[in-house]
Amino acid sequence: MKKSKNTEPTFGAVPKELEHLSDKEICELALSKLKGRELFPESNRLAREMLKKMKPSSSLNFQVNNRQA
């Protein structure tokens, strides 16, 4: 049986109407569209939930640089 070709466009592939733009222009256009939005709400929600239930192990040697950049 002949396999059917998958014609579904790749999610996130740059569409034809933006192909005339430079890479920089495409990325900056995306940044302007994404400005002020939470991009990964589900990932962030799961991270917040996980963090609330996070405990340090007794042997944890936790080091964080306390200097501000």
Added chain:
Amino acid sequence: MEKSKSYTTFRNYNTEDIVYTFLSIGHKKILKAIEFSLAGEFLEHPVFNLGFGNYSTSKDAIADNIVSNNGDAFAVFNTVLHTAKSFLKNNPEVIIMIRGSDSTDSFSDTCMTTCTRRCTTECKRKHKRINIYGQYIEKNLSHLQWEYNFNGSFLHEFEEFMLENYRTGAEYLSLFITKK
């Protein structure tokens, strides 16, 4: 494929959460977005969740569960790591938290319905993404440990998560990275 290649990123400076975009250039040009979003605190240090996915301009939507197969996995991975290093350089007091979008129960439930691998007990595709970060850390630990600390969390009892010093070979549900 050149394993050290990475892409140029562009950053949004005007929002509370830090967002980077870049183009993955393989078989196709695919727009990628990285976000460092404040998720809370751990031991009085701010924790930023690293989110990463494809951005579709035509759908104006983001997806973090897409496997692009664009032939440039190393370059994409290196680019994400470069943004994490840059973020820690600019914010040395924060913690970056990394989780995989394929580490949830809903991922394996969905995968089981379409997957051809016929997994019986545990979905073999689950935790694949967090394991890639773990493999990178282990492979490069000898030089990374001079500049960064790595910790990993696992499910403990009563649905609590325990954070410990990173152990080679251990499997984790999330990774914490801090700057020394």
